[in-house]
Amino acid sequence: xxxxxxxxxxxxxxxxxCASKAHLSPAFSLSRCFSTVLDGLKYANSHEWVKHEGxxxxxxxxxxxxxxxxxVVFVDLPEPGGSVSQGxxxxxxxxxxxxxxxxxxxxxxxxxxxxxxxxxxxLINSSPYEDGWIIKVKPSSPSELESLMGPKxxxxxxxxxxxxx
Amino acid sequence: xxxxxxxxxxxxxxxxLRFKGLPILQQLHIEEQLLRTSSENWCIINDGTNDxxxxxxxxxxxxxxxxxxxxxxxxxxxxxxxTGGGTVIVDCGTIFATFICNKxxxxxxxxxxxxxxxWSSLLYGKVFQGIGDFHLxxxxxxxxxxxxxxxxxxxxxSRWIHHTSFLWDFDVRNMTYLKLPKRAPxxxxxxxxxxxxxxxxxxxxxxxxxxxxxxxxxxxxSLRSYPLEAIETGSExxxxxxxxxxxxxxxxxxxxxxx
Numbered sequence: 001x002x003x004x005x006x007x008x009x010x011x012x013x014x015x016x017x018c019a020s021k022a023h024l025s026p027a028f029s030l031s032r033c034f035s036t037v038l039d040g041l042k043y044a045n046s047h048e049w050v051k052h053e054g055x056x057x058x059x060x061x062x063x064x065x066x067x068x069x070x071x072v073v074f075v076d077l078p079e080p081g082g083s084v085s086q087g088x089x090x091x092x093x094x095x096x097x098x099x100x101x102x103x104x105x106x107x108x109x110x111x112x113x114x115x116x117x118x119x120x121x122x123l124i125n126s127s128p129y130e131d132g133w134i135i136k137v138k139p140s141s142p143s144e145l146e147s148l149m150g151p152k153x154x155x156x157x158x159x160x161x162x163x164x165x
Numbered sequence: 166x167x168x169x170x171x172x173x174x175x176x177x178x179x180x181x182l183r184f185k186g187l188p189i190l191q192q193l194h195i196e197e198q199l200l201r202t203s204s205e206n207w208c209i210i211n212d213g214t215n216d217x218x219x220x221x222x223x224x225x226x227x228x229x230x231x232x233x234x235x236x237x238x239x240x241x242x243x244x245x246x247x248t249g250g251g252t253v254i255v256d257c258g259t260i261f262a263t264f265i266c267n268k269x270x271x272x273x274x275x276x277x278x279x280x281x282x283x284w285s286s287l288l289y290g291k292v293f294q295g296i297g298d299f300h301l302x303x304x305x306x307x308x309x310x311x312x313x314x315x316x317x318x319x320x321x322x323s324r325w326i327h328h329t330s331f332l333w334d335f336d337v338r339n340m341t342y343l344k345l346p347k348r349a350p351x352x353x354x355x356x357x358x359x360x361x362x363x364x365x366x367x368x369x370x371x372x373x374x375x376x377x378x379x380x381x382x383x384x385x386x387s388l389r390s391y392p393l394e395a396i397e398t399g400s401e402x403x404x405x406x407x408x409x410x411x412x413x414x415x416x417x418x419x420x421x422x423x424x
Contacts, residue, residue: 046322068277073348074224074249089321094224097250097304098278098318165275 035064035158038129042145043154044087044105049129052145057106060133061093061124064158070096072124075117075134082110084137086144091134093124106144108137177270179206179386181379182396189214189255190244190410192263195396197247197406199265200319200326207265207391208382209328210375213257217339219243220330222250222317227411227419229347236342236416243411248328250304250317254342258334258364260371262378265326271385276325278318285316285327291381297368303350306331310352311363333365333374 041049047065051058066072074094084090084104092099113135117123124132139145149157184192192211199207219231219241227233227243230252236243241254255261264285268276274284286301293299297308306314306329314331340358353361365374382388 068275068279070278076223087322092223094222094249096278096282097222097248097316098281098320099223099247099249100278100320101322103322161275165273165280 035062035067036129037062037064037151037155037158039151041129042105042148042150043157044103044148045157046087046103048103048105050105050145050148052139052142055138056111057108057137057139057145058133059104059106059135059137060128061102062154063128066125066128066132069093069098069100072121075121075124077113077115077117078110078135080110080113083140084108084110084135086141086147093121102134104135104137105148106137106139107141108139110135111138112136176385176387177206177267179208179266179270179382179388180391181382181388182207182209182391182393183375184209184211184393186213186215186257187211188216189218189220189261190242190408192261193220193244193246193408194406196263196265196326196328197408198404200321200324202404203265204267206267206270206386207263208379208386208388209261209263209265210378211261212371212375214255214259214261215257217241217254217256217336219252219254219342221245221252223247223407224249225252226424227416228423230344231416232342232344233416233420237413239342241342243416244408245411246317246408247406248317248319248326251315251346251348252343253315253330254335254339255330256336256339258332258336258366260331260333260365260374261328262331263326263328264382266324268323268325276320278320281318281320281325281327282316285329288381288385289314289378291384292374292377293369302352305350307352308363308368312353312361313363313365331365331374332362333371335362335364 041051043049043062047062049060049062072093072095076092078090084107086105086107087103089101090104091102093102114133196209221230223245225245271284274280282301282304289306290299299308304316305312314329316327316329318325318327337359343358
């Protein structure tokens, strides 16, 4: 356990992700932008991620997004039971005097929201792929996942976006 | 002031809306609607707002930010706006300047808070060149270490808004409605309102600031004046802005709950 903790803190310094869950592993974490991108997830070009497990998909914003946004101080969450549409905003995060829309990578019904974010919005910064998840959705069109980017494609997308600015 | 048309070939178009004394709620409704429903770029300048009004950011908690008892006693209107950021009290001495842009409008600009803030500071750097040690300091516009301009933003998938309230002048008495915020920039160093802020009128005439802002904007955009009567707000459109007044009941409940 101690060795794992040392490895984890060293990895954090080098911006390599040591995912706590076995099925999530860093795919291309040593990117030019030094943001973590995880295997097993799909990614939208507006920098949200989605993890589809059975009948539920979990959605959050990526490490690249939280890094560019800065310290998140407030999260505007939707109500459970509402619907989300692919590419449309469902909530927002506030950081550095700005509200930024969070867009849903897929369409469906919101079945759960991460209420911990109300008291601890910084979870989005510290744990964007795990404790900082934002909503869980019952997908209405699972085929929409095929239109999203995989880890390799998203890593390249981030590198190109950062390089062009 | 005539908008220079030469040297504008190839620059992205931007509509210029100029108001004087427009109520701040109406200004914010126009801005929110243009951000969400327009596909054009906009510069909005409102030279003062007639009634002193408190304007909080989207996540502002009244009990933390306001002296609610005084606010209710004196019936000062309180607005929660759609952008992030802090709390201001605005009046006829406030000059508002807003930019609403498509993501691609400014070349090489990433649509995130800090790059947008950096871009705007360069624009206003041209306005205040050589004047008063102007710079952007931890997201505020300052002369030296005194704040005279507060900024806020909202960023959507394909557009962003950056708006600023400039203290050309202010009424000292109005500052007593605002508490010292818990979240404050480090450079504030726990200073009270009157030691922290300053007036732009000590540095530049009002009309000069507005004209120079339009001129600086015109170096990056091809500006065209937009007729005010063409701006439609209200029930004709299907857009419902989130910016609104807080009711007395909401303020009383916030005071009771300590929120």
